[in-house]
Amino acid sequence: MRPPKITFIGAGSTVFAKHLMGDILSFEDLQDVDIVLYDINEERLNESLAVGNKIKQQLNVPARITATTDRSKAMDGADFCINMIQVAGYKPGTVVDFETPKKYGLRQTIADTLGIGGIMRALRTVPVLAEMSKDMERLCPDTLHINYANPMAMNCWGLSRLSKIKTVGLCHSVPYTAKELAEDIGVPYEEIDYLVAGINHMAFYLKFERNGEDLYPLIRKVMEEGRVPDGNRVRYDMFKRLGYFVTESSEHFAEYVPWYIKTGREDLIERFNIPLDEYPRRCEKQIADWKTMSKDLQDSSKTIPIERSVEYGSHIIRAMVTGKPAVVxxxxxxxxxxxxxxxxxxxxxxxxxxxxxxxxxxIGAIPPHLAALMQTNINVQALTVEAIVTGKREHIYHAAMLDPHTSAELDLDQIWSLTDDLLKAHGEWIPENLR
Structure with a gap:
């Protein structure tokens, strides 16, 4: 029986690819896998290959790691396709998503999941994923497509309507937030049991326990004692009002609802410590740091720290290859x-x-107020996906009209005008029938 073939799509995301390769090859069951790295950027692809070979050498495993810019070659016979693409990249994609809305007074923090930025990102990404899935149907019809690309919910929903390929979307917000809460309440993460359900970036801990003991009272105590971390004020405020803690970070969550980012209300920005333009700042820092990081990762005299990440991808692959069950x-x-x-x-x-x-x-029914809040986001997702699947451009405007943050800031004429400006600015990155 041949070793499993794992294809990384968008492998030029070197740091993320490094985490996943380290996770996979750290499992004794997976040390003879065939990893194929694919990207359209040959320079970044070669950097990822060098990093992969260094991980292989340090772990002293027999895995095969190759790289190609030929998508068909990369996908041919793949058992797992791990997708981490960002269509249009930081420039021009993300820059346009932030700078154009600013002209209308619409400010964002991350803009990769919902909001006008999330809508545009979906319009750029879902068609590319669907095109790739057609290749998978031809070259590896039994593959599991593991999607890490945002906007997660819209990407996966769109693919479920456009492709026969089995897809699961993965995000690290559930374990990351659980670890943050464990630190806040002083309980070891390993001792905590939780149950989470909802939609990506707006799922809630329906249970948060240790040995059957409800730990929510300890989280409330964090608020009562004034120990809320500065970067988590939005989520603790929502916990106070909803009674359940949400999985995604405060900077993300602030732009999924209409209450925290408002023109002329700098008091809200300061009170809840909301980092406007956070994603562009992170991107600029990553770009500035990359040259040094790239040299270090490829320097043969330096070792790469290999620590298991919280990502679920390697656990899925191991469970499906070995039959040893995992929960993700x-x-x-x-x-x-x-x-x-x-x-x-x-x-x-x-x-x-x-x-x-x-x-x-x-899961069954979740608390009705949580379902109602999620529905405000699902409305936007549904209409964006409908626009992509049917080619009906008007649904892009409808999605923007119903977006909680956008509709709280702009009137209808502004929303339609902004949508026109964004579609025009993104140009060829948007499917021709939707421009």
Whole structure:
């Protein structure tokens, strides 16, 4: 039996590829895998290959790691396709998503999941993923497509309507937030049991326990004692009002709702410590740091720190290859999984994984106020996906009209004008029938 073939799509994301390769090759069961790195940027691809070979050498494993700019060659016979692309990149993609709305007074923090920025990112990304999935149907029809690309929910929802390929979306917000909360309340992360359900970036801890003891009172104590971390003020405020803690960071969550970022309300920005333009800052820092980081990663005299990340990808691959079960949080179509969210939308829930693949846990009904809040985001996702699938351009405007943050800041004429400006600015990155 041949070793599993794992294809990295968008492998020029070297740091992320490094984490995933380290995770995979650290498992004794997966040390003879065939990893193929694919990217359209040959320079970054070669950097990732050098890093991969260094990890292989340090771990002294027999895995094969190759790189190619030929997508068909990369996908041919792949058992797993891990997708980490960013269509249009930071420049021009992200820059346009931030700078054009600013002309209308619409400010954002991350703009990769919802909001006008998330809508545009989906319009650029879903068609490319769908095109890639056609290659998978031809070259590796039984593959598992593991998607890390944002906007997660819209990407996965779009693919569920446009492709026959099995897809699961993965995000690290569930374990990351659990670890943050563990630190806040002084309980070891390893001792905590939790149940999370919802949509990506707006899922909630329905249970947060240790040995059957509810730990939510300890989280409330953090607020009562004034120990809320500066970077987490939005989420703690939502916890105070909803009674459940949300999985995604405060800077993300602030732009999914209409309450925290408002023109002329700098008091809100200061009170909740909201980092406007946070994603462009991170990108600029990463670009500035990359030259040094790249040299260090490829320098043969320096070792690469290899520590297991919180990413679920390697656990899925190991479980499906060996049959040893794992539990991960995955983004999957809502096939009666959460009963009070729309059928077919993309939900984030615990999934059991083994040789049978991804098996989502049926949750039932979640608290009605949480479902209602999620629905405000699902409306935007649904209309954006509808625009992409049907080619009906008017649904892009409808998605923007119903977006909580955009509609709280702009009137209808402004929303339509902004949408026109963004579609024009993105040009060839948007499918021709939607420009």
């Amino acid at each position: 949080y995955g983004n999957v179509p809502n096939d009666q999984i959460i009963s009070n969210l729309p059928e077919g939308c993309c939900v984030e829930v615990p999934c059991v994984v083994d040789r049978n693949g991804i098996q989502p846990t049926r």
